[in-house]
Amino acid sequence: MARELLFVQAINEALHVAMASDPDVVVLGEDVAGGGGRSDQGIEEAWGGVMGATKGLYSAFGAERVRDTPISEMGFLGAAVGAALTGLRPVVEIMFIDFLGVAFDPLLNQAAKLRYMFGGRARVPLTVRTVTGAGLRAAAQHSQSLYGMTAAIPGLKTVCPSNPADAKGLLLAAIRDDDPVVFCEPKSILFSKGEVPEGDFTVPLGKAALARAGSDVTLVGVGRTVHVALEAAQALAAEGTSAEVVDLRSLSPLDGDAVLASLARTGRIVVIDEAPPRCGIAADVAALCADRGFDLLDAPVRRVTAPHAPVPFSPALEDLYVPTVARVLAAVREMG
Amino acid sequence: MELTRERLLDAYRRMRRIRAFEEKLAELVTAGRLAGFLHLYAGEEAVAVGVAAHLGDRDHFASTHRGHGHCIAKGVEVRGMMAELFGRSTGTCKGKGGSMHIADLSKGMLGANGIVGAGIPLAVGAALTAKVKRTGGVSVAFFGDGASNQGQFHEGLNLAAVWKLPALFVVENNGYGEATPTEFVTPVRDIAARAGSYGIPGVIADGMDFFDVFEKAGEAIARARAGDGPTLLECKTYRYFGHYVGDNLAYRSKEEAERWRQQRDALEGFERRTAGEGWLESGALRAVDAEVASEIEDAVRFAEASPFPEPAALLQDVYVSYEET
Ligand SMILES: Cc1ncc(C[n+]2csc(CCOP(=O)(O)OP(=O)(O)O)c2C)c(N)n1
Ligand SMILES: [Mg+2]
Numbered sequence: 001m002a003r004e005l006l007f008v009q010a011i012n013e014a015l016h017v018a019m020a021s022d023p024d025v026v027v028l029g030e031d032v033a034g035g036g037g038r039s040d041q042g043i044e045e046a047w048g049g050v051m052g053a054t055k056g057l058y059s060a061f062g063a064e065r066v067r068d069t070p071i072s073e074m075g076f077l078g079a080a081v082g083a084a085l086t087g088l089r090p091v092v093e094i095m096f097i098d099f100l101g102v103a104f105d106p107l108l109n110q111a112a113k114l115r116y117m118f119g120g121r122a123r124v125p126l127t128v129r130t131v132t133g134a135g136l137r138a139a140a141q142h143s144q145s146l147y148g149m150t151a152a153i154p155g156l157k158t159v160c161p162s163n164p165a166d167a168k169g170l171l172l173a174a175i176r177d178d179d180p181v182v183f184c185e186p187k188s189i190l191f192s193k194g195e196v197p198e199g200d201f202t203v204p205l206g207k208a209a210l211a212r213a214g215s216d217v218t219l220v221g222v223g224r225t226v227h228v229a230l231e232a233a234q235a236l237a238a239e240g241t242s243a244e245v246v247d248l249r250s251l252s253p254l255d256g257d258a259v260l261a262s263l264a265r266t267g268r269i270v271v272i273d274e275a276p277p278r279c280g281i282a283a284d285v286a287a288l289c290a291d292r293g294f295d296l297l298d299a300p301v302r303r304v305t306a307p308h309a310p311v312p313f314s315p316a317l318e319d320l321y322v323p324t325v326a327r328v329l330a331a332v333r334e335m336g
Numbered sequence: 337m338e339l340t341r342e343r344l345l346d347a348y349r350r351m352r353r354i355r356a357f358e359e360k361l362a363e364l365v366t367a368g369r370l371a372g373f374l375h376l377y378a379g380e381e382a383v384a385v386g387v388a389a390h391l392g393d394r395d396h397f398a399s400t401h402r403g404h405g406h407c408i409a410k411g412v413e414v415r416g417m418m419a420e421l422f423g424r425s426t427g428t429c430k431g432k433g434g435s436m437h438i439a440d441l442s443k444g445m446l447g448a449n450g451i452v453g454a455g456i457p458l459a460v461g462a463a464l465t466a467k468v469k470r471t472g473g474v475s476v477a478f479f480g481d482g483a484s485n486q487g488q489f490h491e492g493l494n495l496a497a498v499w500k501l502p503a504l505f506v507v508e509n510n511g512y513g514e515a516t517p518t519e520f521v522t523p524v525r526d527i528a529a530r531a532g533s534y535g536i537p538g539v540i541a542d543g544m545d546f547f548d549v550f551e552k553a554g555e556a557i558a559r560a561r562a563g564d565g566p567t568l569l570e571c572k573t574y575r576y577f578g579h580y581v582g583d584n585l586a587y588r589s590k591e592e593a594e595r596w597r598q599q600r601d602a603l604e605g606f607e608r609r610t611a612g613e614g615w616l617e618s619g620a621l622r623a624v625d626a627e628v629a630s631e632i633e634d635a636v637r638f639a640e641a642s643p644f645p646e647p648a649a650l651l652q653d654v655y656v657s658y659e660e661t
Contacts, residue, residue: 313434314434
């Protein structure tokens with residue numbers, strides 16, 4: 001049975017299911033218990049994560065498995081890699097993906113490479129949950145969409161769901177996967193609702209979803225930009241243009257077949273991404289189309305992305321920074 | 337440094353300005369007039385001001401996400417700060433930084449910072465500049481108890497200590513990092529004890545008492561200026577508001593907060609002491625209160641009347657120079 005949940009509640013549910021079904025799953029991060037367990041002050045549960053994604057885990061699974069960490073990302077992410085290597089299945093919360101800046105080595109040089117360097121005789125079943133994206137007036141150090149950076153690192157997987165059902169299913173799949181997975185939660189849609197299946201269910205890593213079928217143009221989105229694409233598709237339908245929307249969901253592995261199958265149906269493609277344009281997911285998908293889909297293209301690939309700039313604070317500028325429906329429509333119209 | 341009447345009044349003015357600024361922000365956010373993530377400094381005024389009272393424009397501050405107090409203490413104009421918070425082009429950073437990035441290099445303010453611990457090595461770098469260029473300046477990093485668990489804290493202190501830099505590390509121990517009590521994540525009760533690992537003095541001050549901070553910061557700054565290297569100064573303090581405006585405060589009791597406000601308030605303590613010693617009469621302080629209140633109102637009017645940045649600003653100042661064809 002499905003019922004409506006917020007994106008963040010779907011994540012919370014996945015964490016409960018994962019912890020209940022596997023005693024090796026541990027949750028580490030800043031404020032994940034959120035100062036819970038202060039019986040002296042009559043406080044058992046406090047925050048449960050800054051976004052509330054880990055609410056109730058501390059009460060349900062205890063202090064041994066749900067750990068408030070110091071503000072020491074390098075230390076606890078590194079420790080999680082070591083724990084993953086030796087038998088635990090850690091889920092680490094890096095509060096905002098921007099904070100990977102102070103914790104990159106464990107991900108870049110350890111988690112991503114140990115299995116390969118050890119000749120395949122190691123596994124790092126680690127999940128790094130982290131919040132991404134702009135739109136909340138959080139300025140340049142709390143608004144980045146750095147999933148392109150992690151997707152570019154061989155040895156890491158990276159996913160970014162666009163709706164609560166996928167959030168739950170992909171998170172469970174990520175936790176149970178034996179490779180390190182970076183799990184991105186776009187902050188602008190964390191509190192949006194959608195139907196979510198009950199109980200234990202997974203969405204496979206590496207598979208895109210067809211969010212809307214169409215025949216004239218393919219709009220590719222990731223996370224929040226799937227919603228931009230869907231809105232644009234609706235507007236285009238009113239003009240008599242039938243747009244198909246592909247939700248990448250997984251950035252590494254990338255479901256190139258799904259993108260190309262859609263391109264084969266439409267002949268035109270626009271990739272929409274919240275990240276800046278250089279060396280990112282939109283560039284990657286464009287390269288895929290040029291490499292393997294050249295004969296399918298009736299028009300050049302178009303990208304609608306953030307500019308090559310940090311995220312500005314001023315609401316007036318941030319609204320210009322993020323990809324909008326209007327910019328997608330303009331890109332489609334320009335394709336003729 | 338001697339605390340003359342002018343200096344005392346100036347210190348009080350800065351503390352009051354911080355308090356009034358922060359209380360105004362809480363009001364504006366609650367009323368929906370202001371957006372963004374705001375971490376208020378109210379309660380901790382004596383720390384920033386007690387340190388700043390020794391310093392001038394050649395000296396540097398590096399700050400944190402809870403940076404408004406450090407900015408005001410260092411002399412950054414409240415009009416520009418308020419306009420920055422409103423995202424206007426007249427803001428200290430032309431509206432592009434917001435609360436967590438207010439900076440004013442002309443005042444020696446190296447910026448609030450969105451990354452916990454990141455200001456520490458920046459201050460170390462400013463101290464290196466001061467030493468290499470013999471400016472006579474001292475560089476101060478402010479940071480929280482939580483930040484003292486970051487690698488940047490340990491690496492920064494080590495570096496400053498081996499290089500004997502003119503730096504002061506001020507840890508504002510307010511008992512919490514977000515919702516997490518300090519003792520859950522920090523095994524030493526006094527963060528000042530960590531100075532021992534770097535062979536530098538670790539000193540504890542009452543962060544609610546301007547005079548105690550002033551005295552201890554003064555000794556540390558004199559040491560730094562004399563070429564004797566850095567000090568770690570721990571100020572025990574408390575933040576009155578939540579971690580950010582909108583925090584539900586589920587992790588701490590109302591009584592705890594009330595106790596600090598009623599028994600330890602920095603502004604009230606300052607007034608008791610200065611009146612008791614016969615240094616300042618209450619009329620002078622009330623006059624400052626009134627001036628500050630109208631200053632803050634003026635800043636809000638200025639901010640709200642200011643224009644938003646032009647769209648072109650989006651792509652300006654990413655680099656000093658950059659050409660791509
Ligand atoms: C590297 C990094 N990790 C986490 C955060 C999120 N965060 C912002 S403030 C804060 C708590 C900081 O606590 P403390 O250093 O004690 O300063 P306080 O807020 O108490 O003044 C946290 C965890 C961040 N901004 N940067
Ligand atoms: Mg603190």
